[in-house]
Amino acid sequence: MSHPLGQEERFQRLEGIFVRQVIEVDLNGSSEQIYIALADLANYKNWLGFIDTVDIDTGDTCWIVTLRAQVGPFARLKKLRMVRVEEDFPKLIRFSRKETDSKDHSDWDLHVTISEKGDMGCSVQMVVSYSGGFWSVPLQAVFTSHVETAKVRLREMFPSNDDSSES
Secondary structure, eight states, X not given: OOOGGGSTTOXXXXXXXXXXXXXXXXXXXXXXXXXXXXXXXXXXXXXXXXEEEEEEOSTTTEEEEEEEEEETTEEEEEEEEEEEEEEEXXXXXXXXXXXXXXXXXXXXXXXXXXXXOGGGOEEEEEEEEEOOSOOOHHHHHHHHHHHHHHHHHHHHHSOOGGGXXXX
């Protein structure tokens, strides 16, 4: 079995950012369709298995996201207040953790870019960054497993025209 840190997802440990994971997937559909699906964090529960719950906090730009990771018999829950802090329809969305209490929290960021590929759909890149100290090799393996499943589920949400029957 290969070491999870050597996988193509370009897992990195960087100065000031403890974890940075780049996820790339090609999807069928227009950039507008894909943007609409990816701009609402409530939709992420449909394809990302480590998202336990997503609740709208205020308006349509803030969510309470509960992450759940199972490593062997141990489970860890993490609740994050995520805010859409940047958007450029239909090509860029950025979410960041923004808690309302006075405590110091680790940074969580999700940066999504959508690039049209002509008649061939879009290329989507998601960059997940985390600055906390609780990341580990076992959590990375769980994360990578969920990412691979998420890519399949996302492709199923945006099937190619060849996948549908013509009447």
